Amino acid sequence: MTPIIRPDWWLPESAATDESIYRNRREILKALGIGSVGAGLALSGGLPAGADTSDLYPVDRNPSYAATLNGRPMTSYEIATTYNNYYEFGTSKKVSANAQKLTTEPWPIEIGGLVNNPMTLDFEDLVRKMPLEERVYRLRCVEAWSMVVPWSGFPLRELVKMADPTSDAKYVKLTSFLRPDEARQQYRSRWPFPYVEGLELAEATNDLAFMVTGLYGEPLPKQNGAPMRLTVPWKYGFKHNKGITRIDFVAEKPTTFWMTAGPAEYGFFANVNPEVPHRRWSQATERDIGRRGQQMETQLYNGYAAQVESLYTGRDSGRDIFF
Ligand SMILES: Nc1nc2c(c(=O)[nH]1)N[C@H]1C(S)=C(S)[C@@H](COP(=O)(O)O)O[C@H]1N2
Ligand SMILES: [Mo]
Numbered sequence: 113m114t115p116i117i118r119p120d121w122w123l124p125e126s127a128a129t130d131e132s133i134y135r136n137r138r139e140i141l142k143a144l145g146i147g148s149v150g151a152g153l154a155l156s157g158g159l160p161a162g163a164d165t166s167d168l169y170p171v172d173r174n175p176s177y178a179a180t181l182n183g184r185p186m187t188s189y190e191i192a193t194t195y196n197n198y199y200e201f202g203t204s205k206k207v208s209a210n211a212q213k214l215t216t217e218p219w220p221i222e223i224g225g226l227v228n229n230p231m232t233l234d235f236e237d238l239v240r241k242m243p244l245e246e247r248v249y250r251l252r253c254v255e256a257w258s259m260v261v262p263w264s265g266f267p268l269r270e271l272v273k274m275a276d277p278t279s280d281a282k283y284v285k286l287t288s289f290l291r292p293d294e295a296r297q298q299y300r301s302r303w304p305f306p307y308v309e310g311l312e313l314a315e316a317t318n319d320l321a322f323m324v325t326g327l328y329g330e331p332l333p334k335q336n337g338a339p340m341r342l343t344v345p346w347k348y349g350f351k352h353n354k355g356i357t358r359i360d361f362v363a364e365k366p367t368t369f370w371m372t373a374g375p376a377e378y379g380f381f382a383n384v385n386p387e388v389p390h391r392r393w394s395q396a397t398e399r400d401i402g403r404r405g406q407q408m409e410t411q412l413y414n415g416y417a418a419q420v421e422s423l424y425t426g427r428d429s430g431r432d433i434f435f
Pocket of ligand 2: 252253254255348349350
C-alpha cells in the first residue's frame with residue numbers, strides 16, 4: 113500500500129471530523145489553489161478518480177441535508193475511505209489499495225430501457241450536466257455498523273427526468289461495472305457479478321435518492337465507488353451500488369446481486385428497521401465507526417421516516433417492505 117502523507121491540518125484516525133475543521137480544510141485547499149487533485153493524492157494514497165472533474169468540487173452544501181442525528185459527528189475522511197465494502201475488490205474492509213486498479217477514465221454510462229431518451233455518455237459529460245450539491249447523510253450497513261459522510265452529487269430524480277421514462281417503466285435497475293481484469297474477484301469468486309441494484313420509480317424520485325460523485329469536497333475515491341455510486345440513506349448500505357455503468361428503466365422488479373447471492377437473507381427493499389432482525393443477527397443497534405464503534409440505537413428508516421414513510425403506506429406488512 114502506498115504510504116499516506118498527511119498534511120498537518122489533517123485529523124488523526126481516531127478523531128471524528130468536526131464541522132469547523134472540515135470547513136477549514138476546504139478553505140485551505142481553495143486558498144492554496146491546489147484543488148482536489150493534490151489533496152486526493154496525498155490523502156487517499158492513490159490516484160483520485162475523475163481527475164479531470166476535480167474542478168467541480170467543493171460544491172455548496174444543501175442545508176436541508178446538513179443535520180447529523182442527535183449531534184452525531186461526521187466520520188473522518190480517513191475512516192470513510194479505509195473501511196469499505198466492495199466485494200469486487202475483496203471481502204475484507206481493506207479494499208482501498210486494490211480498488212485503485214479500476215480505470216475510471218473514460219467511464220461510459222448507458223441509460224436505456226423504457227425511456228424516451230436513451231443515451232450513452234461519458235461520466236464526465238453526465239456530471240457536468242447535473243446540478244451538484246453536498247449532502248451530509250448517515251449510512252447504515254446491514255452488518256450493523258454506520259457512519260456519517262458529506263457526499264457530493266446530484267438527485268437521482270434529475271437523471272430520471274433527463275431519461276424521461278415511459279409509462280410502462282416501474283423500476284430503475286442500476287448495474288455496476290464488469291471488468292474482471294481490473295477487479296480480480298470477478299474471476300475468482302462465486303458472487304453473481306456484475307453488482308445490480310434496483311429501486312421502485314417512486315423511490316428513485318424521492319428527494320433523498322442521491323447519485324454520489326464526490327466525498328468530503330473531492331471527487332469520489334475509487335474505494336467509495338468512483339466515478340459514481342448511489343446513496344439511498346433510508347436503506348441498508350448494500351443498496352448503494354458503486355461503480356455504476358448502466359441505468360435501465362424496466363417494468364419488472366430487478367433481481368439484485370444480494371437477492372441472488374443470499375435469497376434467504378436479502379430482499380429487494382432493504383429498508384432499515386431496528387425491529388426486523390437479519391436472519392443471523394439483530395438490527396436493533398449499530399456501531400458508529402466514526403466514534404470507535406460506539407453503540408447506538410438504530411432508527412426506523414435510518415432516521416429518515418418523515419421523508420420516505422409515504423412511499424410505503426398501505427402496504428406496510430412487515431417483511432414486504434423491510435426485506
Ligand atoms: N459494486 C458494489 N457496490 C457496493 C458494495 C459492493 O460490494 N459492490 N457494497 C455495498 C455495501 S454492503 C455497503 S455498506 C456500501 C459501503 O460504502 P462505503 O464503502 O463507501 O462506505 O457500499 C455498497 N456498494
Ligand atoms: Mo453493507
